[in-house]
Structure formats: structure tokens, C-alpha cells
Amino acid sequence: xxxxxxxxxxxxxxxxxxxxxxxMYLTKGKSVRQALADxxxxxxxxxxxxxxxxxxxxxxxxxxxxxxxxxxxxxxFYHLLLAGLAHVAVxxxxxxxxxxxxxxxxxxxxVTQNAARAIASPYGLL
Numbered sequence: 001x002x003x004x005x006x007x008x009x010x011x012x013x014x015x016x017x018x019x020x021x022x023x024m025y026l027t028k029g030k031s032v033r034q035a036l037a038d039x040x041x042x043x044x045x046x047x048x049x050x051x052x053x054x055x056x057x058x059x060x061x062x063x064x065x066x067x068x069x070x071x072x073x074x075x076x077f078y079h080l081l082l083a084g085l086a087h088v089a090v091x092x093x094x095x096x097x098x099x100x101x102x103x104x105x106x107x108x109x110x111v112t113q114n115a116a117r118a119i120a121s122p123y124g125l126l
């Protein structure tokens with residue numbers, strides 16, 4: 001039972017992190033574009049990232065198919081890993097904290113998903 005609660009809490013917090021980030025991208029577009037430019041990324045990624053963050057969250061929460069859910073987990077993993085490394089590379093390691101927290105939530109959610117979901121992922125551990 002504790003594993004099920006762990007899954008849902010970590011998944012809810014991860015979803016909140018991603019959806020609040022997408023909302024910030026929508027409402028504070030100019031400052032987000034500047035932050036991405038400072039990290040060396042093109043600013044046209046903002047609209048793409050809004051879409052991907054919302055769809056990835058929806059894929060994990062709805063779990064239409066296990067494969068799509070696992071693909072969303074993989075995409076989020078690479079996004080969070082690269083986001084954290086980008087901040088470290090420009091010598092702003094404190095700004096990598098949300099990515100580190102997101103990685104911890106993502107790994108917890110992924111590892112515990114089979115305990116809470118009816119159809120098990122072949123890659124989940126518990």
C-alpha cells in the first residue's frame with residue numbers, strides 16, 4: 001500500500017512540476033526565451049516545450065498505452081538530465097535544483113508504477 005501512495009504522490013508532484021513549468025512558459029515567454037538563450041538554446045523551442053510538457057504529463061497520467069507512458073518517462077528523463085547539465089555547464093548549478101528534484105520524482109514514479117497500475121510496464125521494477 002505504501003508503494004501505491006509513493007507512486008501517486010511522486011507522479012502528482014512530477015505532473016505539477018511539468019504543468020507549472022508549461023504555464024510559466026506561456027505566461028512569462030519573454031523571460032523564458034532569454035533564459036534559454038543564455039543557456040545556448042534557440043528560442044523557438046519554447047512553444048515546442050509547452051506542447052511536449054503538457055502531452056508528456058497527459059501520457060503518464062492517462063496511461064492510454066503502456067508504451068506511450070514509458071516513452072513519456074524516457075523523454076522526461078532526458079529533458080531533466082539535459083536541463084540540469086545545461087545549468088551546470090554555464091556555471092549556474094543552483095538553477096539546476098528543479099531538474100534534480102524532477103529527476104528524483106521521475107525515478108520514484110517510474111520505479112513504483114507497476115505497483116499502482118493495472119497493466120504493468122515491462123521496464124518497471126516493482
